Amino acid sequence: MTLTAEDMGAYFRAGGKAVNGWCSIPSGVTAELMAQTGFDMLTIDMQHGLIDYQVAVQMLQAMSASPAPKIVRIPWNEPGIAMKMLDAGATGLICPMINTADEARALVEATRYAPLGARSYGPVRAARLHSGYVGRSNDLVQVFAMIETAEALENRAEIMAVQGLSGVYIGPSDLGLSMGYEPSLTPGEPAVLAAIADILDTARQAGLLAGIHCGSAARVRQVLEQGFDFGSLATDIGLFAQAMGQALQQARGPAVTESSSGNY
Amino acid sequence: MTLTAEDMGAYFRAGGKAVNGWCSIPSGVTAELMAQTGFDMLTIDMQHGLIDYQVAVQMLQAMSASPAPKIVRIPWNEPGIAMKMLDAGATGLICPMINTADEARALVEATRYAPLGARSYGPVRAARLHSGYVGRSNDLVQVFAMIETAEALENRAEIMAVQGLSGVYIGPSDLGLSMGYEPSLTPGEPAVLAAIADILDTARQAGLLAGIHCGSAARVRQVLEQGFDFGSLATDIGLFAQAMGQALQQARGPAVTESSSGNY
Amino acid sequence: MTLTAEDMGAYFRAGGKAVNGWCSIPSGVTAELMAQTGFDMLTIDMQHGLIDYQVAVQMLQAMSASPAPKIVRIPWNEPGIAMKMLDAGATGLICPMINTADEARALVEATRYAPLGARSYGPVRAARLHSGYVGRSNDLVQVFAMIETAEALENRAEIMAVQGLSGVYIGPSDLGLSMGYEPSLTPGEPAVLAAIADILDTARQAGLLAGIHCGSAARVRQVLEQGFDFGSLATDIGLFAQAMGQALQQARGPAVTESSSGNY
Amino acid sequence: MTLTAEDMGAYFRAGGKAVNGWCSIPSGVTAELMAQTGFDMLTIDMQHGLIDYQVAVQMLQAMSASPAPKIVRIPWNEPGIAMKMLDAGATGLICPMINTADEARALVEATRYAPLGARSYGPVRAARLHSGYVGRSNDLVQVFAMIETAEALENRAEIMAVQGLSGVYIGPSDLGLSMGYEPSLTPGEPAVLAAIADILDTARQAGLLAGIHCGSAARVRQVLEQGFDFGSLATDIGLFAQAMGQALQQARGPAVTESSSGNY
Amino acid sequence: MTLTAEDMGAYFRAGGKAVNGWCSIPSGVTAELMAQTGFDMLTIDMQHGLIDYQVAVQMLQAMSASPAPKIVRIPWNEPGIAMKMLDAGATGLICPMINTADEARALVEATRYAPLGARSYGPVRAARLHSGYVGRSNDLVQVFAMIETAEALENRAEIMAVQGLSGVYIGPSDLGLSMGYEPSLTPGEPAVLAAIADILDTARQAGLLAGIHCGSAARVRQVLEQGFDFGSLATDIGLFAQAMGQALQQARGPAVTESSSGNY
Amino acid sequence: MTLTAEDMGAYFRAGGKAVNGWCSIPSGVTAELMAQTGFDMLTIDMQHGLIDYQVAVQMLQAMSASPAPKIVRIPWNEPGIAMKMLDAGATGLICPMINTADEARALVEATRYAPLGARSYGPVRAARLHSGYVGRSNDLVQVFAMIETAEALENRAEIMAVQGLSGVYIGPSDLGLSMGYEPSLTPGEPAVLAAIADILDTARQAGLLAGIHCGSAARVRQVLEQGFDFGSLATDIGLFAQAMGQALQQARGPAVTESSSGNY
Numbered sequence A, B, C, D, E, F: 001m002t003l004t005a006e007d008m009g010a011y012f013r014a015g016g017k018a019v020n021g022w023c024s025i026p027s028g029v030t031a032e033l034m035a036q037t038g039f040d041m042l043t044i045d046m047q048h049g050l051i052d053y054q055v056a057v058q059m060l061q062a063m064s065a066s067p068a069p070k071i072v073r074i075p076w077n078e079p080g081i082a083m084k085m086l087d088a089g090a091t092g093l094i095c096p097m098i099n100t101a102d103e104a105r106a107l108v109e110a111t112r113y114a115p116l117g118a119r120s121y122g123p124v125r126a127a128r129l130h131s132g133y134v135g136r137s138n139d140l141v142q143v144f145a146m147i148e149t150a151e152a153l154e155n156r157a158e159i160m161a162v163q164g165l166s167g168v169y170i171g172p173s174d175l176g177l178s179m180g181y182e183p184s185l186t187p188g189e190p191a192v193l194a195a196i197a198d199i200l201d202t203a204r205q206a207g208l209l210a211g212i213h214c215g216s217a218a219r220v221r222q223v224l225e226q227g228f229d230f231g232s233l234a235t236d237i238g239l240f241a242q243a244m245g246q247a248l249q250q251a252r253g254p255a256v257t258e259s260s261s262g263n264y
């Protein structure tokens, strides 16, 4: 079974797992290369990636030959950009720093049509890509709240009880930082690992999807085995810089192996 | 009498009517074509259009040979983008989803200089286009609140009592959707039509301008006859797609007529 | 049978006919709309369209979900841009103003790999779209010489004898102009119509494809019946301006019908 | 001692003074020219300048050969854009219209990592420019609150008591406007001049840096003598227009001198 | 009498003089500022300016509110770009390095419609700006050959005898360099000054317009008095850098005056 | 000794070797990452890379913090683009497909100031980066002719005898293709390897620099040992795609190693 934008919910409900390609470079060319690589799903990062709206639209278009779902991490829980990216054809949104149930409700409000929310009607590109868009929108569009602070950890059950969320997404670096540790995408601190397990557990009980940011391919394998629905291979910038550095070193002399593409 | 950016208020107070060209394509080339078409006024849609700030500035410049007022629909009631578009030379703003008098006051706050509001001073492009800009700004700049939900319908009198608004703008699709109907720009539901009439009526009593989103040329004619000051011919994307589809069908065989360019 | 980039030669050899969508607006958004319209093939016009290289690449990417062949009309018979567009994934080129066999040979030289020509190797995007690209390139890539002057008309047999051309493309406006008439895409002058018929006839004898620029849907139907393999519906700019003008007139009063979208 | 991004705090604590180049034109070319001019520090104005995110990143890159600190004035006190600009490598932020201590706390929250604030972790470009970025970030990044209304003037002590602010920045035009005067960058009103002196005084007592917007080179000299740490030479657009106007007048006849480059 | 795109030939034939604003910065914002400055005519420099096609189109649009003629200096005597800029609405072209009558004939061939030349038909933007474009094109479009080498100096009579040229344009830096001197826009070498006078003289005898590149406002006044039809104030980049440098010096201490904005 | 733009000739004359980073992605972000990687020199590929003029300027600016020489491979031996890239600050040019001494002379003509060549004067960005630019230009600017066909191989001595060339650059893929073999950047055919050795040998005798395109880090090491001055690690697109593919495979299961990043 292939993961597509049309059946993302069904795919994961059927137990499917996914490797999520993470796009931080503001370029249709690298976006298309990411899509050609064959990732199961693709995310354009408008928060920490160097990407703004107009380039994000170009990137969505450049990836349009691929059936993989195109997700967008928006910069912040702001309704203007959330709605613009859905109208532009993203079938999923990841929203950073959802720390309370109120913040989760605001996110749902911005991303779901009435009566569930108050998303404004005008799916200018989305409706051309997906027939019957409005009627199917609540099934089609996957909305993920990031659980990535100590406060969110404590509030996780209330957050996940908010109707209209599709799932949660964990940012281990921010989570660790807010708990007083060094930010890391390959966390080793027992408290952070326990927090991650707790969030996953709560998501399972709430019937929500769960994804997580990963700093290496090995970490992606690990989280999928742990039970996450998807792990993100972050980031294109990190992997690009790492590949270039290794190639340069090989051209000059013996190779050096680095194990991670960065911490964000 | 020709409608221009300099006399938009006076034009409508004198009973003038206007057809508003609606720009959703992020391109100076199509924007210039819209201006050359001869619309009485022009709106760049940053909410549901595929347009961000930098391209909107290009579009304003590309339309600068036309005397028609250039309006911007901002993505949301957020002060940063509202002020940026006014500084860039838009002489009108349409703000989506104003549901309460407080939201209307926040909109006025962001778009009117002290003492009426708290717009920050720095009309970098606007002041080069309009002499004596700051002193005249409250006359020159037209601020429209969108009345497009059941909540706004109920609060319409309080919203329209907020000092500093120039008028209201109706979004029939969102209005219908929030009332429990299918979104449509050629609404047929009696309740929606009654709501539209009520909003127009309240605007007349409040001495405010009233415009409305329309999905066809025929609908524009209809709303102007009904008493609206202007109707928007939405959208360039819809009309482009419709024209292309019809031409292709004609090239292949007998023509098929479609009556609307979309619902947003 | 659907026309695709992979089988363009076979499609026409099997007697298929095509309506060619003509893109002159420098925008991925309108390009994607053209592709969604369902034209059999699509051409990005870098000669008279307002389009340069970087936007043309964006447009190719924005149309990549469609199987239709993406053709590029290059600005002039200059090898740099010809090769760049092929590397970027165009599977066809239309080159303006080929007046002599020498000019045709230079075009083939720039667009065919050795030994047929001297195209430089580096199909950076093309090879990711089409497996086995280099070996199949001479079949895959369709090269059209424009026959559009009195000189070219006279030299048509010699031009079409140049090995490596896939077909010819007629520009009626330039052809008429060079013969001393008003430029027109719906030519009525008997001499121009005779010239067009002669070129088509010579192409048939030479075993080459033949396409032609058309200013209306009716004209496309006509040329396909006359025997051309494809007719281009020119242009998106013309059809956009015409649709906008008609809609504005309808919004203001009784509609006026125009029959053509322009002469180029 | 040269002012650099690495030692901005130390430079001013040692009594250094700075002339701040103010960039309002959305162009890497003019940004690079500004950097080559040799300003002690450089600010990209995303509030009243005609500049959005993607161009601001280009401008930061185009100025990267200069050691001068690159500051960004964000459009509004919105966390999304504040964090994006820091991640993109700005080592300072100026935030408009901080009128209360609560607003100042929100600014600190968005721009400082835990535990001081809640900035999200992901310094994608910043960390490549500054080694040990996260640990040093609170020293490295300078956060300025604009004190530019009568309300802020009254609340200045409470605002400046908020932990995590590096300094204040005065906007004389908005300050004057909110006090009921004409906006001016060379203020003459005694009340405005007194307000400016009071703000500077409070900053000195709070141990904070103080900068101010200036409309001419003479005004910059004046404020540095008054005790400000830096004065901004606003703006590139104003100086460009003034230089062009003077040159044109000189080409046509006797020169006319203007004394200011604008009021914003 | 005001110089406009519509009557450029007539204006100069009536003895009008013009100051030409020279745009080298790739930005619609600075282009619009140049147009607002009130130059009699405006030139976009695609040769030594940092400007390519797509930005040049934006600049033409951004200057469209001004009636002043918009000229383009193309990068080289290449037909593709020459025709593209005319189609995009430039009503004049300056072509560098025309050293022989053959090169002048090639230039005319690319820029004049049949029968005078072989410009390809498709004035996509030009025809919307100028009614009856094709019929009037040879009057409307001004074509200037640059005479700027020792070889061109020698061939000046033959070059100027080529039918279809509107005038010549002198590049003193290149002219001086090719004669063995330092490049300068305020030439002092008697041989260079004599060459300039000779070229002007030949143009007068040939009935052609004559313009010249100038490095300061004073030099523009001088060349207009010498008899040139127009002098270019080169360049926006030079004047920008000079204005910024002077303002910075004034902010730091006593002003220093520079007399020239550069040599190209 | 570090290779810099200022001393490229001296560096190689002193026996220095260099690894050349090859940029094919049209993005300032990836260009800056390439520069941060620490390559000894950097090349922007405008021939087979997906890069046009305006983006190439952005990339040059984004790499400006690095002292490494910035080279440009132009799309073809066309004077317009050659001069534009030098004016924009490239201190080296690689020109494809120089097959004869006449073509080499044309290249020198376009890239060297009089009396050696006829490059037009106007180093708008270059002169701000390099003091005394014009006088030093023939030393500073490195001009490389690509020897990459059987014809060029035969004419190599005559080509290299053209005064004004700095060196040659070998394209093994095109060379192999023109000799009747599969294009490859890790050539194994004895005839191709012999041709490469012959070209290197002739360059050594002519006192010219010699560089070569390489498809892997190992190949770069090999060619430097063979005596080449520099080897290019081609390409960023190839290495990006390879790194992404490997990471995805590792995330899914056991890793697969690929040995080359492509053939162009």
Ligand SMILES: [Mg+2]
Pocket: A096, A148, A171, A174, D120, D121
């Ligand atoms: Mg995070």
Ligand SMILES: [Mg+2]
Pocket: A120, A121, B096, B148, B171, B174
């Ligand atoms: Mg709405």
Ligand SMILES: [Mg+2]
Pocket: C096, C148, C171, C174, E120, E121
């Ligand atoms: Mg033609």
Ligand SMILES: [Mg+2]
Pocket: B120, B121, D096, D148, D171, D174
């Ligand atoms: Mg202010």
Ligand SMILES: [Mg+2]
Pocket: E096, E148, E171, E174, F120, F121
């Ligand atoms: Mg010159």
Ligand SMILES: [Mg+2]
Pocket: C120, C121, F096, F148, F171, F174
């Ligand atoms: Mg090659």
